[in-house]
Amino acid sequence: MLTANYHTHTKRCGHAVGEDEDYVLEALGAGYHDLGFSDHAMLPNFSEPFVRGDFSLFQGYVDSINALKEKYKERITIYVGLEAEAFPCYYSFYKEMLGNGVLDYLILGNHCAMNDDHKIYTRFSQITSPSQLYLYKDLAIGALSSGLFSIFAHPDYFMSSIENFDSDCKKVSREIIQASIAYDIPLEVNVAGIRNGKKQIGRTSRWIYPTDEFFTMAGKMKAKCVFGMDAHAPNQLYNETAIYEAVKFAQEHNLIMLDALAKIKQH
Ligand SMILES: [Zn+2]
Ligand SMILES: [Zn+2]
Structure with missing residues (x-):
């Protein structure tokens, strides 16, 4: 029933496994017609081992995915992309x-957030203050308005370490969802x-994301949504139990799920 996935990593990031072609073969077996590779952005002049591949791997990544694109073009449409942060100093590169x-x-x-000297100064998996939460929101909306991005992955990532969805979380969520609708992302x-x-967050046991409150909103x-496997191993492209739960989650929250993306083809 799922026929497209645009959130696929490769071993280059240092925390995923499998050969690129194995992801394609798995996608074919699962019946996908669109497979987008979106490994963690390899960036010039910035190194973050085990989070993203070194920039020296970037061209090989592009070449490998393009070769697969060609090899399997009769059976599946493959895209080459990146999962990239809202790092304004890299927008010209993107x-x-x-x-x-x-x-x-x-x-x-x-x-995470990066300053102009290419230093990470805040990680949004560990938000401890409202100012970090608002920074998450401002960077996200800036990115959504930039025209550079086609999907907002785990948009409720800010809830990773926050137990209670308080009034600040509500405000940030509303503005992010409004921007996703306004820019059609x-x-x-x-x-x-x-x-x-499920993970223990304070006294609450829940998925880190997706979160009930964000997706209820x-x-x-009526924001458009899309499933993302965020696969770090080929067999994670088709994990029946997780997909069953994801579909149930989407139904319970009355989400408008897109099958495939039209927008990718515009670039
Ligand atoms: Zn990853
Ligand atoms: Zn990812």
């Missing part, structure tokens, strides 16, 4: 790679968060 056709698309993974229901099982506001 723009260039999309503009010259090296990349087909980007998904926004708003994991779907919100991802991240299947990895489901696959990884997204459903009410």
